[in-house]
Amino acid sequence: MIQVIIDGKTCAAEEGEILLAVARRNGIDIPSFCYEEALAPYGACRMCLVEVVKGGREGITTSCTLQVTEGLDVLTESPEIIRLRKALLELYLAQAPRSESIRALAARYGVTRTRFTKKTVRDDPLQNRCILCGLCVRVCRDVMGVGAINYIGRGQFTEINTPFFEENETCQGCGACAEVCPTGAIAIEDIAPNRIMKSWSGTKVPLKTCQSCGRYFAPSPFVDNTLEKLDTALKAALQDLCPDCKRKEMTRQAILLSTGTPLPMK
Amino acid sequence: MGLATCGIAAGGDKVFAALKNALSQRNLQVLLTRTGCIGYCREEPLVSIHLPGKSLIILHRVAETDAEKIVEAVAAETVPQDLALCRVEEWDPIVGEKLVFGTGFEDIPVYDEIPYFAPQRKIVLRDAGLINPEEIEEYIAVGGYSALHKALTAMTPEEVIEEVIASGLRGRGGGGFPTGMKWNFTKQEKSLQKYIICNADEGDPGAYMNRNEMESDPHMILEGMLIGAYAIGAREGVIYVRAEYPLAIQRLTRAIAQARDYGLIGKNIFGTDFSFELTIAEGAGAFVCGEETALIASIEGKTGRPRPRPPFPAQKGLWGMPTNINNVETWTNIPVIIQKGGAWFSRIGGEKNSGTKVFSLVGEVQRVGLVEVPLGTPIQTLVYDVGNGGIEGRKIKAVQTGGPSGGCIPASLFDTPMDYEHLTAVGSIMGSGGVVVMDELTSMVDTARFFIGFTNEESCGKCVPCREGLKHMLMLLDKILVGKATESDMATLEELSGVIKKTSLCGLGQTAPNPVLTTLKYFRNEYDAYLKGVP
Incomplete structure (x- = not known):
């Protein structure tokens, strides 16, 4: 273990840990949009900038890419950091004018309006909320192993969607993209018998019906792919039951077991 | 016949065809061959004539219709004096023995007396315009691959790196990081596989140094890379060239094939246990791929987007392996350093700025072209001595160095030495060597708008300040330019x-x-004028 100083507070950390994670563990909230523990540091949103005062390359850097070393001394809210963060938030307010989370964070820094021209796209699949942090792209590719969406175009014309803006058959409908999205930009709706990925070119993913109660409970390819990864016994026990019926079934089996009744074959 | 892209653009290929045709009608013992470009773009097409024992005569502004006249003169063992630009009696290709052409034609000015060439010192462009870039034997004839031989047979990898460190050579792509130190980083990484990369994704508007280096003398890049690979311990290399340079790609491809035929690329080079493979990767048109992490992503087939460093490519580069990336021009200096020694090299140029730099002198200046001068040469030497000042006597207002990442330097600061530190001190950068001259008719606000337009277009879109910020800068500049x-x-x-x-x-x-x-710092008055409406 080593010791690092964040805003004057001494914090214990493992050598090489990401500073942003160390800070959050110690109750110091550095804002960020593109950081996610499960993914490799990306450094795109620039919100987590901190100022290294001592013990490293002095100056301003992103804390999501900063690996801690003994004696590192950083400030997360120096006047310069606050000045830069406010300016970046103004850029975000102009880019994603409909995002409540951006507005809330900006307000926390006293930024309630932007000097920059607001971008509004008619019928934007991402509801004028996307800030291109890339979490959805990365979680889909690097965590789910699917890669149904990616960046399209370059620079200010970058957008995120499925290839050729067509319905994408690799999408499993898991919704991890929407889960990690920091601005709530991704719209998903279940309209039986499909899950509609409204933001992803209306990709339709069939929903699975519970064998017991008959209701739709999860996207079919996602369930099938997940079950692939389980051992056969567990797979047989779980198959095609919605979470409620599964709980019921498990409980029933537990009771039967405790009373010594042999389990009926399913 | 100077036939790099610039020469061809000036009509050189037509002149070449006309010369070929004129020669075919006579029974003369003449070798007509292609060379690269000697750098005097304004005077192209350039034809050099060498008669046995006589000075090499460089003819300029040669037209298709001059072909007959030239061939007639050559048949009479003379040259058309009215087309002559200068004569070269001998030439120092630096790594090899001096080339002695001969004497004669005394009334034609010597090369060193031509104001365009006088302040120049050719080290990178040592063979450019003199040898046929498509023939490896011509490169070998001027001392080519002798430095590689020396490194492989008489030096340890450590000694090679020491020599490069002693030379003080710094990265010519613009960063200016000491090359020897950079090599050492990759060398010290423990890995079974290491790569070296030549960054030939030259994309600054108005800059074409690397293009000419590749088109005029591709083997010097290969030789530099081979020496570097030996020093670093890499067995594979990649040249990343922008697809917009088809001739450079063609000549590099040919050079690699020839080097392989001669056993200079492949297994057990010069009978040593050093083996090396080299391939070419073509860019797909994104400026940002000149940035090393984006370049690596592009070679790997991913979108060309930079990633945060560390890890530096020296730790985790191409395919996750330690990788050393240098610019074309950096590699070209290596054979010289090995052959002449680091100490020799370090005496050229200024303090902490050893060696020469090739600049592309373009814009509103009389003599445009590629200029190689020792680092530390003042801007005014480039603009007034080499470039001969403004067109039609117009006053020069500023130069823009370093491409879109650079700044505009006003004429009042033209005594600034062109080196890494001094250019940074005045708010610009050395960059890869583009020098765009602007005269009194140029609007500096419009110039700034042009460059922001360029970077806005070329921003990869990954991080918010660059993607969104440049967009808003462009909108603000447009608002200024319409007087609103x-x-x-x-x-x-x-x-x-x-x-x-x-x-x-x-x-x-x-x-x-x-x-x-x-421009805000040095030409605020021009912005202020726009605030009152369009001037």
Whole structure:
């Protein structure tokens, strides 16, 4: 273990840990949009900038890419950091004018309006909320192993969607993209018998019906792919039951077991 | 016949065909061959004639219709004096023995007396315009691959790196990082596989140094890379060339094939246990791929987007392996350093700025072309001595160095030495060597707008300050240019420039506002004029 100083507070950390994670563990909230523990540091949103005062390359850097070393001394809210963060938030307010989370964070820094021209796209699949942090792209590719969406175009014309803006058959409908999205930009709706990925070119993913109660409970390819990864016994026990019926079934089996009744074959 | 892209653009290929045709009608013992470009673009097409024992005569502004006259003169063992630019009696290709052409034609001025060439010192462009870049034997004839032989047979990898460190050579792509130190980083990494890369993704508007280096003398790049690979311990290399340079790609491809035929690429080079493979990867048109992490992503088939460093490519580069990347021009200096020694090299140029730099002198200046001068040469030497000042006597207002990442330097600061530190001190950068001259008719606000337009277009879109910030800078500049901007718009523009510089992820964004910041600093009056309406 080593010791690092964040805003004057001494914090214990493992050598090489990401500073942003160390800070959050110690109750110091550095804002960020593109950081996610499960993914490799990306450094795109620039919100987590901190100022290294001592013990490293002095100056301003992103804390999501900063690996801690003994004696590192950083400030997360120096006047310069606050000045830069406010300016970046103004850029975000102009880019994603409909995002409540951006507005809330900006307000926390006293930024309630932007000097920059607001971008509004008619019928934007991402509801004028996307800030291109890339979490959805990365979680889909690097965590789910699917890669149904990616960046399209370059620079200010970058957008995120499925290839050729067509319905994408690799999408499993898991919704991890929407889960990690920091601005709530991704719209998903279940309209039986499909899950509609409204933001992803209306990709339709069939929903699975519970064998017991008959209701739709999860996207079919996602369930099938997940079950692939389980051992056969567990797979047989779980198959095609919605979470409620599964709980019921498990409980029933537990009771039967405790009373010594042999389990009926399913 | 000078037939690099510039020569061809000036009509050189037509002259070449006419010469070929004229020669075919006579029974003369003449070798007509292609060379690269000696750098005097304004005077192209250039034809050099060498008669046995006589000075090499460089003819300029040669037209298709001159072919007959030239061949007739050659048949009479003379040259058409009215087309002559200068004569070269001998030439130092640096790594090899002096080339002695001969004497004669005394009334034609010597090369060194031509104001365009006089302040120049050719080390990188040592063979450019003199040898046929498509024939490996011509390169070998001027001492080519002798430095590689020396390194492989008489030096340890450590000694090679020591020599490069002693030379003081710094990265010619613009960063200016000491090359020897950079090599050492990759060398010290423990890995079974290491790569070296030649960055030939030259993309600055108005810059074409690397293009000419590749088109005029491709083997010197190969030789530099081979020496570097030996020193670093890499067995594979990649040259990343922009697809917009088809002739350079063609000549490099040919050079690699020839080097392989001669056993200079492949297994057990010069009978040693050093083996090396070299391939070419073509860019797909993105400026940002000149940034090393984006370049690596592009070679790997991914979208060309930079990633944060560390890890540096020296630790985790191509395919996750330790990788050393240098610019074309950096590699070209290596054979010289090995052959002449680091100490010899370090005596050229200025303090901490050893060697020469090739600049492309373009814009509103009389003599445009590629100019190689020792580092530390003042801007005025380039603009007034080499370039001969403004067109039609117009006053020169500023130069823009370093491409879109550089800044505009006003004429009052033209005594600034062109080296890494001094250019940074005046708010610009050395960059890869583009020098765009602007005269009194040029609007500096419009110039700044041009460069922001360029970087805005080329921003990869990954980080918010560069992607969104440059977009808003462009909108503000447009507002200024139509005379609708206010003082507060100016303040926003200035503040935003600083924010983008400080918060961007990679070098593109970190330097993109420089044209605006320097024009605001040195030409504020031009912006102020626009605030009162379009001047």
